[in-house]
Amino acid sequence: MEKKKKKKKKKSSGRLSTNHRLKKCKLANSPVKIHKKRKLREEWVSPLVEKYWFQRYDLFSRYDEGIEMDEEGWYSVTPEEIAIRHAQRCGNGIVIDCFAGVGGNAIQFAKMCYSVVAIDIDPRKVELALNNAKIYGVEDYIDFIVGDFFQLAPSLKGDIVFLAPPWGGPSYRSIEKFKLGFLKPKDGFTMFQVAQAITPNIIMFLPRNVDLSQVEELSWLSSPPLEVEIEENYVRNNVKGVTAYFSGAACG
Numbered sequence: 001m002e003k004k005k006k007k008k009k010k011k012s013s014g015r016l017s018t019n020h021r022l023k024k025c026k027l028a029n030s031p032v033k034i035h036k037k038r039k040l041r042e043e044w045v046s047p048l049v050e051k052y053w054f055q056r057y058d059l060f061s062r063y064d065e066g067i068e069m070d071e072e073g074w075y076s077v078t079p080e081e082i083a084i085r086h087a088q089r090c091g092n093g094i095v096i097d098c099f100a101g102v103g104g105n106a107i108q109f110a111k112m113c114y115s116v117v118a119i120d121i122d123p124r125k126v127e128l129a130l131n132n133a134k135i136y137g138v139e140d141y142i143d144f145i146v147g148d149f150f151q152l153a154p155s156l157k158g159d160i161v162f163l164a165p166p167w168g169g170p171s172y173r174s175i176e177k178f179k180l181g182f183l184k185p186k187d188g189f190t191m192f193q194v195a196q197a198i199t200p201n202i203i204m205f206l207p208r209n210v211d212l213s214q215v216e217e218l219s220w221l222s223s224p225p226l227e228v229e230i231e232e233n234y235v236r237n238n239v240k241g242v243t244a245y246f247s248g249a250a251c252g
């Protein structure tokens with residue numbers, strides 16, 4: 001029996017016609033695809049999340065060590081490379097991450113800044129962010145708060161306010177020019193004014209299709225107007241969002 005098998009194998013390893021070669025290529029590719037699909041099924045992510053799951057190592061490089069997310073977390077988390085960039089711009093003060101989600105930004109702030117206050121209105125997000133912060137070993141540098149940023153704002157103190165609010169879900173992409181009024185749970189102008197009462201050093205992470213003239217208008221809410229610097233943020237040559245740095249957070 002064993003001998004027969006060996007013989008068969010030898011036969012099929014002879015020269016291949018072009019057609020056979022094509023077949024061989026297809027077969028060589030298929031195990032990879034099957035493997036990916038199998039992994040996806042093991043983890044189970046919703047169809048909405050699938051696209052983001054394929055980008056999982058861009059979102060968290062340590063994804064395989066036990067990172068956890070819910071659906072909103074998947075499509076909202078700031079990719080790690082961009083979160084690092086945000087943190088590099090914060091210096092060494094106290095950062096308030098007002099819409100912390102599953103912790104993409106808070107973790108990078110904690111790695112680079114003095115300390116972080118991470119707020120989210122959804123208790124599950126705070127649980128997930130704490131889990132994720134532990135994976136990066138930075139949980140001791142973050143004060144997690146479950147609460148509404150707008151209610152907490154009058155009692156908050158910090159050197160930098162970071163705003164990455166909900167953009168209304170992945171459908172933000174279908175809007176030609178995203179207006180600050182579309183941000184949730186309150187419009188961008190109100191949000192900015194609430195943040196400004198804490199500090200003028202504000203960083204906002206916004207959709208790539210945001211109306212840039214409105215972003216500039218935010219700086220005119222102060223007298224004299226705040227300095228503002230706006231940058232596009234890329235991952236693998238794809239623009240993912242736009243960041244506006246105000247006042248001390250701007251390079252000047």
Ligand code: MGP
Nearest residue numbers: 075076077078079164165166167168169170173240241
């Ligand atoms: P995307 O545009 O939904 O994905 O989100 P992608 O892969 O760039 O889409 P495509 O058009 O190229 O196919 C891009 C990034 O925007 C996400 O990784 C998040 O960092 C950020 N993002 C997306 N949404 C819907 C939100 C949101 O509601 N809030 C925040 N803060 N960030 C978001």
Ligand code: SAH
Nearest residue numbers: 076077078099101102103104105121148149
């Ligand atoms: N930067 C985050 C993603 C933020 S997504 C990351 O990298 O993981 C926006 C978050 O804002 C959501 O998790 C949502 O629960 C939270 N949120 C919505 N309204 C809020 C409010 N009023 N106060 C605080 N958090 C709020």
